[in-house]
Amino acid sequence: MAVRTIEVRERVMARNDELAGGVRRRLADAGIVALNLVSSPGAGKTYLLEKTLAALGEELDIAVVTGDVQTQNDADRLARHTTRLVQAVVTGGACHLDALQVNTALDAIDLTRTRLLFIENVGNLVCPASWDLGELCKVVLFTVTEGEDKPLKYPKMFQNAKYAVLTKTDLLPYVPFDVALAKVNARAVNPALEFFEVSATNGSGMEAWFAFLRGLVASGATV
Amino acid sequence: MHEMSVAMEIARIAEQKLGAQASMLCTVAVEVGDDSGLEPSSLEFCLDVVFRTPPFTGAKPEILRRAGNVLQVAYLEIDDGCPDD
Numbered sequence: 001m002a003v004r005t006i007e008v009r010e011r012v013m014a015r016n017d018e019l020a021g022g023v024r025r026r027l028a029d030a031g032i033v034a035l036n037l038v039s040s041p042g043a044g045k046t047y048l049l050e051k052t053l054a055a056l057g058e059e060l061d062i063a064v065v066t067g068d069v070q071t072q073n074d075a076d077r078l079a080r081h082t083t084r085l086v087q088a089v090v091t092g093g094a095c096h097l098d099a100l101q102v103n104t105a106l107d108a109i110d111l112t113r114t115r116l117l118f119i120e121n122v123g124n125l126v127c128p129a130s131w132d133l134g135e136l137c138k139v140v141l142f143t144v145t146e147g148e149d150k151p152l153k154y155p156k157m158f159q160n161a162k163y164a165v166l167t168k169t170d171l172l173p174y175v176p177f178d179v180a181l182a183k184v185n186a187r188a189v190n191p192a193l194e195f196f197e198v199s200a201t202n203g204s205g206m207e208a209w210f211a212f213l214r215g216l217v218a219s220g221a222t223v
Numbered sequence: 224m225h226e227m228s229v230a231m232e233i234a235r236i237a238e239q240k241l242g243a244q245a246s247m248l249c250t251v252a253v254e255v256g257d258d259s260g261l262e263p264s265s266l267e268f269c270l271d272v273v274f275r276t277p278p279f280t281g282a283k284p285e286i287l288r289r290a291g292n293v294l295q296v297a298y299l300e301i302d303d304g305c306p307d308d
Contacts, residue, residue: 001307003249008240008296012232012253095225127225130260156260 015050016131019099023106023134025178028222030111034119036133036214039141039156040150042122044167044200046074048141048209051200055210060217065089065105066120067097067200068131073118085109096127099134107121115217125154135223144168145175158189161194165209170199225259229294230269237297238278245278252285254273263288265291 005013027034034144037045038078045067047049067075069090075088087105089097102119109117119135121128129138140161142150145168151158165185166179179197179205186193196212230267233253238245253272263286270284278300 003300003302006240006299006301008236008298011295012229012234013294015232015235094228096228098228104230126260130225156258 002077005143007155013130013132016099019103020134023103024222026055026103026111027117027134028105028115031220031222032111032114032117033216033220033222034117034133034135036119036121036128036138037130037141038121038125038138038161038208039123039143040125040146040215043123043140043141043143043146045120045141047125047200048078048165048167048198049078049087049120049203050081052210052213053078055206056116056213057082057084060213061115062118063109063114063116064120065097065102065109067091067095067122068102069095069122075125090166091122092222095124096131096132096180097121097133102133116213125150125157129154129157129160135217139163141165141167142182143173144171144179148178148182148221149185151182151189154187158186158193161190161193165198167195167198169197170202226266226269227265227273229261230273232275233270233296234276234279237274237282237299240299241301244297244301244303246280247301247303248279248282248299250285250303251282252287252297252299254287254289254293254295254297256289256291258290258292259294260292261294278303 039045064078064086065087068074068093071087075086078086087108089101119133138161143196196209198209253262267286268286274282
């Protein structure tokens with residue numbers, strides 16, 4: 001038998017990155033700021049978005065693409081707070097969204113009347129870190145009921161995020177969570193990480209989050 | 224956790240490179256960085272399954288461990304069934 005070797009040297013993520021580049025150009029052409037929300041399941045992505053949509057949905061022309069392994073529960077929850085179509089992507093088992101899914105979801109969104117796009121990724125602190133979706137940046141949520149060492153255990157997600165939102169701060173009196181230590185751990189893996197501390201339940205810290213979003217949209221930073 | 228997605232993308236790349244020769248594929252070598260976010264043994268398992276599925280006929284995965292976050296198809300080996308030169 002004759003065995004022949006074929007050199008390939010092709011990055012496995014090349015196709016996704018190419019598609020993500022297409023999404024990024026599409027968003028830039030339409031002047032849309034896109035944030036990719038990532039976290040473990042249950043950190044409060046949907047609840048933060050519900051409150052954000054209720055407060056700023058009209059003002060900032062917010063559109064949402066939300067991904068889940070099964071059900072469109074999150075899309076149904078979010079739809080109560082906006083007149084806009086909330087695009088649900090059911091991954092059917094996959095642990096992350098990819099750029100092709102986002103590109104397809106954008107087809108159903110009126111981009112001409114969108115200035116801010118949230119992509120709510122599948123709840124998972126591992127896999128979504130590897131997939132570029134064409135977003136401006138990733139925003140990682142983590143919550144006071146998780147351990148302070150989450151950034152050390154899942155460094156890639158925290159390295160790839162530009163902003164971190166500590167959620168459910170209304171529970172701080174009831175849980176042994178050291179906010180300062182959590183920040184030290186997060187900045188150990190990503191010194192440039194910027195923090196928000198919020199409770200979507202009692203509203204604490206939400207004004208700073210809203211001000212940040214207003215500033216981001218006003219800056220027109222799409223790439 | 225996403226090793227199967229990655230294995231299927233590797234199969235897509237291999238099929239694109241090989242075309243009608245895909246059934247002759249005998250080895251698929253993949254460079255996997257320690258910071259690539261992938262578990263090498265899990266990827267190997269997924270590749271083994273994917274490359275048993277047509278048009279492939281049971282190519283063996285070879286995982287080449289690397290430093291950093293590299294994740295790429297290094298090379299493919301095909302056996303054309305002809306006698307050695």
